[in-house]
Amino acid sequence: MAVYKRSYRGYSGAYTPEWSRFLILTRYASRNLYRSKAITGFLIACWLPFVVTALLIYLNHNATILSMLKTSGGQLFSIDAKFFKNFLQIQLSAAFIVTAFIGPGLISPDLGNNALVLYFCRPFSRAEYVLGKLAVIAQLLSLLTWIPGLILFGIQASLVGWTWTIDNLFIASAIFLGSVILILVLSLLALALSAWVKWKPVAGALVLGVIFLGAGFGAAINGVMRTQLGHLLSIPIMFEKVLDSLFRLDQTNRIYSEFSPALAWLGLLGIAGACLYLLSRKLRAYEVVR
Amino acid sequence: MNMTDGGQAGSLSSSPVIEIQNLGVRFGKRDILKNLNCTLSGHSIGLLGPNGAGKSTLINTLLGFYPVSSGTARVLGYDIRTEMKKIRALVGYMPENDSFIAGMSAVTFIRMMGELAGLPSEAALERAHETLFYVGLGEARYRKLGTYSLGMKQMAKLAQAIVHGPKLLILDEPTNGLDPAARLRMVKLIKEMREAKDLHIVLCSHLLRDVEETCEEVLILKQGSIVHYSNLAEERRANRRFVEIEVMGDETGFAAALEKLGCECALAGGKRIKAVVSDDIEIRDIYRVAAERETQLRRLNYRRDTLEDIFLKAMETETANGRL
Numbered sequence: 001m002a003v004y005k006r007s008y009r010g011y012s013g014a015y016t017p018e019w020s021r022f023l024i025l026t027r028y029a030s031r032n033l034y035r036s037k038a039i040t041g042f043l044i045a046c047w048l049p050f051v052v053t054a055l056l057i058y059l060n061h062n063a064t065i066l067s068m069l070k071t072s073g074g075q076l077f078s079i080d081a082k083f084f085k086n087f088l089q090i091q092l093s094a095a096f097i098v099t100a101f102i103g104p105g106l107i108s109p110d111l112g113n114n115a116l117v118l119y120f121c122r123p124f125s126r127a128e129y130v131l132g133k134l135a136v137i138a139q140l141l142s143l144l145t146w147i148p149g150l151i152l153f154g155i156q157a158s159l160v161g162w163t164w165t166i167d168n169l170f171i172a173s174a175i176f177l178g179s180v181i182l183i184l185v186l187s188l189l190a191l192a193l194s195a196w197v198k199w200k201p202v203a204g205a206l207v208l209g210v211i212f213l214g215a216g217f218g219a220a221i222n223g224v225m226r227t228q229l230g231h232l233l234s235i236p237i238m239f240e241k242v243l244d245s246l247f248r249l250d251q252t253n254r255i256y257s258e259f260s261p262a263l264a265w266l267g268l269l270g271i272a273g274a275c276l277y278l279l280s281r282k283l284r285a286y287e288v289v290r
Numbered sequence: 291m292n293m294t295d296g297g298q299a300g301s302l303s304s305s306p307v308i309e310i311q312n313l314g315v316r317f318g319k320r321d322i323l324k325n326l327n328c329t330l331s332g333h334s335i336g337l338l339g340p341n342g343a344g345k346s347t348l349i350n351t352l353l354g355f356y357p358v359s360s361g362t363a364r365v366l367g368y369d370i371r372t373e374m375k376k377i378r379a380l381v382g383y384m385p386e387n388d389s390f391i392a393g394m395s396a397v398t399f400i401r402m403m404g405e406l407a408g409l410p411s412e413a414a415l416e417r418a419h420e421t422l423f424y425v426g427l428g429e430a431r432y433r434k435l436g437t438y439s440l441g442m443k444q445m446a447k448l449a450q451a452i453v454h455g456p457k458l459l460i461l462d463e464p465t466n467g468l469d470p471a472a473r474l475r476m477v478k479l480i481k482e483m484r485e486a487k488d489l490h491i492v493l494c495s496h497l498l499r500d501v502e503e504t505c506e507e508v509l510i511l512k513q514g515s516i517v518h519y520s521n522l523a524e525e526r527r528a529n530r531r532f533v534e535i536e537v538m539g540d541e542t543g544f545a546a547a548l549e550k551l552g553c554e555c556a557l558a559g560g561k562r563i564k565a566v567v568s569d570d571i572e573i574r575d576i577y578r579v580a581a582e583r584e585t586q587l588r589r590l591n592y593r594r595d596t597l598e599d600i601f602l603k604a605m606e607t608e609t610a611n612g613r614l
Contacts (some may be wrong), residue, residue, distance in 0.1 A: 002397045008424065011417065011455030015408035018375075024405045032393065109392040114385070118450060121353055121383040122406045123375045285355040 002040060013164065017273065025132030043143065046094040050148040053204060054155055061159040079156050081171050086169050088178060091144050091240060092145055095186060098140055103190020106133045106202030107283075112198045117285040126283045130191065131202065137187040146159060146179035174246035181241060185268050188275035189235075196280040211235050227269040228259040238264040298361070303431060305367065306331045307458060307490045308352065312361030313349050315344075315514075322347045325361065330492075332521075334484045335507030336425045337494040338601060343511040345494045347459055353383060366458055381406065381457030384447045386463040386494075391434045396422055398432040398447050407454035411559035415521035421449040426475060440470035450481065459483065460492045464498050473500075480504045502597040510604040522597070531592075533576070535563045547579050559586075 033039055038067055059065050060076045068074065077083070110116055153172050157165040172230030190207050198202040214233040231237045241264035308330040315323040323344050337345045350356045352365055354374040362369055368376045391399055397418050404414030422431040425445040430438070435446060444464065451459060454488055464480065465473045481504055495501050501508055502522065510518040532552075537544050538561065545555040545563050553576075554566040567576070573590070580587050 007363065008486045008489065009455065009488070010457075010488050011409065011413075013413050014410060016405070016410055018408070021406060021408070027399075028402055035515040113392050114387050114389040115391045117355070117383075117385050117387075117393070118389050118403060119406060120355065121378060121381070121385075122403070122454075123408065124406050125375075219398065283351075286350055 001013040018123065019032065022132035025219065026139070026229075029133065029136045033102060033140075037218050041166065042098070042101075043140065046091070046098070046144050047148065049087065049090045050152065053152055055155050057152065057159065080159075081168070081174070081249060083242050084153065084171050084175060085247040085249065086174060087152060088145060088149055088165075088243060090242065091148070092182065092236070093173040094144050095141050095182060096208070098144065099137060099190045100188040100204045100207040100211075102140060103137055103187070103207055104194045104197070105199045106136060107191055107194040108203055111195065111282070118284060120285040127281070129283060130238055130279055132189045133191055134184075137190060142179070143184040146176045149175035149179065154274070170246075170248060174243070174248075178239075178243045178246050181242060181268060185235065185239075185272050185275075188272050188279070192275035192278040195279055213284060214270045229263075231259045232263065232267040232270075232282075235268075238267045242268060302499070307335065307366060308492070309364040311363065313358065313363050314360035316358055316359040317356075322514050323351065326516055328509065328519065330504075330507060330509065331509035332490070334480075334491040334493065334505045334507070336501035336508040336522075337492060337511065338498065338501055338597075339496065339511035340506055340605070341496060342513075342515040345511055347510070348515075349383075349462055349467075349492070349494055353378065353381065353460070380457040381450035382459045384452065384459070384461045384464055386453040386466060387468075388443060389441065391448065392436065393434065395434055396427055396438070396446050396449070399446065400453050401433055403450040404453040409454055417453050417455075418449075421453045422446075424452075425449045425479060428591055434503070439501070440467045441469065441552050443611075444468060444472070444476065449477070450571055452483070457488060458490045458492065460494070462494045463493070463496070464493065465497060476548070477503050499595045499603055508597065508600070510601060512605060518600065520597075520600050525600070531569055533565045533569050533573070534558075534589075534591045535565060535576070535587060536589035537561050537563065537580070538588050540585065544580065544583055544585045547583055548576065551575060551579055557563055 036229045056076075058081060060079060060203035066076070110119075116129075120126065150172060153175060189210060193210065195205045197206055215236055218233035218237070221233070222228060223230075231241075237259070241259060241261050245264075247259035302466075306329045308328075310326045310328050313323055313326040314321065326348070339345050344420065347356060348530065351358060352363055352370055354370060354377070358371060362371050364370070366380050368380075370373075370377060383417050391402070394402070398413075399420055400418035401411075402413045404417055405411055409417065419431065422428055426450050427442060427445050427449065430442060435443065438446060444467070448461070448464065449459070461480065465476050466475060477500060478591045480491060481491065483489055491504070493501060493505055506521065506523045508518075508520045508522055509516060510520070533542075540555060541561050541563055545557060545565075548555050548563070548565055552568050552571055556564045566578075567573070573592075576590065577587070579585075
């Protein structure tokens with residue numbers, strides 16, 4: 001429309017499909033995130049363990065180096081489920097930090113500026129809003145967890161052949177499933193805390209607090225009550241337990257071996273459910289004052 | 291507007307914009323809206339009422355933000371209980387409070403709002419620029435919203451409400467906190483938009499002047515009930531028909547001449563005549579008769595109920611179950 005023809009006119013063009021609209025939030029939020037050099041730098045740094053691990057896999061299959069080192073079994077170390085689980089656990093720490101940094105900035109500014117009403121007065125539901133915001137953290141955590149994990153699995157598979165790959169396909173599914181659970185729980189936790197605490201730094205501290213102080217409280221409860229149920233407050237231990245079960249690792253020698261994987265699964269599901277409940281309570285266009 | 295059991299019926303023939311049937315909203319034990327019934331069909335509808343009357347609650351209920359405790363309503367033919375997504379696709383809403391997305395320039399904000407309403411990215415960008423020019427923020431469209439003055443923020447809120455070309459525009463206290471010049475600009479924009487064929491406006495305000503200047507129909511709420519409906523356009527026409535004249539000279543002869551013209555006249559004493567002027571007579575006809583009879587007109591008033599009169603009368607009305 002030419003500037004001289006300024007007048008109100010309706011819209012008669014095409015519309016985008018409804019299912020895709022949650023991605024609009026993801027797109028705008030991601031664009032904002034990648035503008036920050038610190039965050040981009042940190043995300044690149046988070047790929048260092050991947051580079052090192054890929055190098056180790058390569059070295060483990062390099063005949064020249066193996067003959068130079070004169071290894072007895074023909075390999076420097078064994079590349080198995082534990083190897084990939086250890087990699088995922090290293091990435092887990094990075095995932096906690098990314099979640100604590102990025103999660104709180106997703107919902108709290110919208111609440112602080114009363115922006116929710118602007119979203120929800122459009123054909124855009126609360127579920128789509130949560131999905132859109134969740135996808136922001138999910139894509140970042142995916143870049144840190146299952147994507148590099150599966151690339152490493154692919155490198156190893158290409159170097160050792162089909163037999164190993166078929167025998168160890170459960171490792172690939174463990175990498176993916178473990179990461180998805182991690183992403184869901186961490187994203188929901190960050191969003192829920194972000195929805196209840198409007199001040200960004202406090203919300204960030206709270207995310208780390210829930211993750212790490214929860215583990216401390218859990219250990220204290222276990223010590224005092226002589227139980228293992230305190231681990232239900234420890235997100236890292238529950239994750240580890242779930243990863244152990246997915247990677248089919250022997251758990252008898254662990255200090256928390258009595259804590260069953262089923263309880264860990266239940267605990268993580270419970271946290272996700274509680275976060276969804278908190279989000280549904282807080283994400284409203286207007287609060288009803290009774 | 292039609293009010294079921296209320297005894298008043300509007301004359302607008304177009305399909306209803308808002309139909310409310312026994313609508314009730316309850317927060318805890320408090321009834322906020324009590325069994326409302328009305329049908330609004332006008333192009334520009336004013337929602338008036340003192341603070342706490344339930345205007346914003348009614349709007350928020352129509353937008354699905356508050357749960358309905360009884361009855362239902364239809365907006366542009368869609369039921370608010372079951373077809374909220376369709377309603378929201380057709381409605382543009384300008385909230386009362388400061389609402390924006392932090393850290394965004396105006397054009398990015400409006401574009402995003404357009405996209406969320408379903409516009410493709412490129413179309414949303416184009417309309418964001420157009421809309422910002424339309425509301426007078428063209429030169430400031432790349433500035434961050436956080437740096438905007440209150441008046442500019444109000445305009446940005448208006449822009450986000452119209453970017454997707456809604457069929458119904460709901461404005462909640464649009465002139466709140468504006469200086470006189472900004473208020474005039476806002477009122478001018480509302481009047482302009484009112485002329486658009488496919489756009490209906492609902493303006494919620496406690497400022498009588500804003501509603502009087504921009505609305506054809508007025509619904510007055512008090513304590514969660516409808517206490518009055520007024521078709522301002524008809525009311526203005528009706529008021530113009532009742533004329534009070536003061537003459538110098540033969541008032542009886544002049545009154546007879548007016549009756550011959552088709553008016554009903556009554557002498558009010560002190561050279562004053564009260565006349566009811568029929569629809570086919572223009573005021574200039576009275577001047578013509580005066581000129582022909584060489585009667586000097588000292589005063590010619592037509593009584594006019596201002597919206598303030600209507601509002602004050604409505605405030606004295608007792609309500610019962612949301613009906614008049």
